[in-house]
Amino acid sequence: MQESNPYQAPVAELQADAGQVLAERGTRLGAVVVDGLIGLAVMTPVMWLGGYWSAVMAAAQRGEQVGFGLQLLWMGIGLLVFAAIHAWPLHVGGQTWGKRWLGIRIVTLDGRPVTVARALFARYLPLQAVGGIPCLGALAVLGSVCMIFRNDRRCGHDFVAGTRVVRVR
Template sequence: MQDSNPYQAPAAEVRLDQGEVLAERGTRLGAALIDGLIGLAVMTPVMWLGGYWTAVVEATQRGEQVGLGLQAIWMVIGLLVFAAIHAWPLHVGGQTWGKRLLGIRIVTLDGRPVTAARALLARYLPLQAIGGIPCIGALAVLGSLCMIFRQDRRCGHDFVAGTRVVRAR
């Protein structure tokens, strides 16, 4: 009987030309969860004070959904809040708060630190915009995230932005 699993993701520590080591998948997931919790902690009261939750409850009581226009407005607000939360750590070290806490950072393919503008506009904005499309968006985001199981551990948004995530030195 064979002990190895042919479907298991590669477990080797991948070193890059610049001596950098790719961030582990679990560490990237942990950073994303931390960023999500931070976003949730900030956006929940903003959405409550902004009347979004009231609109959702009223629409639900009528047996309807919130209109796409209102959803689009709140998606833009969410992107702006995300940018406000993470602009400084992205500018200083190519990291969101979650990546900073877990010791990983975003770099360009040639190993240079990613700029905040590139990270926000090319890495996060397209994924968030596509994710906002009903039904198809969720599938596209899932496909993008599943790409992390490639040997180079780059997700779809990494390909769009020309980035990768490495351990911080």
């Protein structure tokens, strides 16, 4: 006979509307890591060629930090590069490359694939904009991400955009 453990997490797969199964937290984390590595591979040479690293080194040698305007500029460039990298898979199936490779997708609350505009402007842009606020931004992003531990597995950016992440059949 198996004893009941009141502290054990539920083992049933959570169902979203229309029979969709919510993506596992680990799979979502894996997709973010893949997307981050792709972004790193693309942005590092762009930042090198664009002079950002030189500006950071020069400021560090003077004992200063780079200006907020320069940081804001490169945050905008990063968002444009993210959009350029992920626009096609977001358009085709509501997925970033990481989500596509790991078999999950972003859908609206009624189960339809998310549009590129909704994903970029309601899901990713607000999180990046808030994340750019010194100190408080990092805490806000952490709070948004930690919301994945709710039963519905939706992060703060999912609430802002009216989305959730499900497995692809």
